[in-house]
Amino acid sequence: MQIKRSRERIVVDIPIVVTTVLDSLEGTIVDLSEGGAQVVGCSLPARSQCQIDLDGHITFGTVQWSEEDRMGIRFPYELNDGPLYERLDLARAAKRAPAAFHPRFGAAVAGGGFGRRID
Template sequence: MDNFRLPAARGHKRTPVSIDVTVNGILNFVDGRITDLSEGGARVDGASMPARSRCEIHYGGQVTYAVVMWAEHDRMGVRFPYELAQGALYNALQSARNAAMIEPAQIFHSSRPPVFGRRGLS
């Protein structure tokens, strides 16, 4: 019998975001953008460091520690050794999830005056 295993499901829901951050590696600071975020990790575009290296993600005056899980030329995936439960990145994640919960039609209806036509005829 084969020892084939399916990969384990992710423990956290990933949320698309656009958050400008600074990543601190061992010798340098690199600007990047988080485009995918969860409590357990993130995808950082515009920054790349070697796999298995440790780094710091600076955002909102706070530091979040991370380990690079995979890296390509211009992006990388990081895992947080301590899950996000508070702080600036966690707040940004919650804001992005809350914004995604509002349907576009509800956003437009809430900003329209309750009148008929362009001139406000009743």
């Protein structure tokens, strides 16, 4: 069953620290929207209150679901500023950017192609 989301989740790779009253864990945000994030590399029990620390900027959240090495965190207030929102905005802009044209191959090349070295 697919859940209709109000915000598009964007693939990112953002190292963070997740803090609770009792613990501080390192993890990585792998997808992000204004309303929440999926964090891998650590987990907390569902319904845990936590804060995400990125570059000294704190974003509060509640764990919605949790597995052994990942969890989904919902933000009580949608992101609209700060370093986490800026990273989301940059990732969203990069997703929309057209692939670069490379004259040697006569076509668009995204990221240099698989296994190809482009000089």
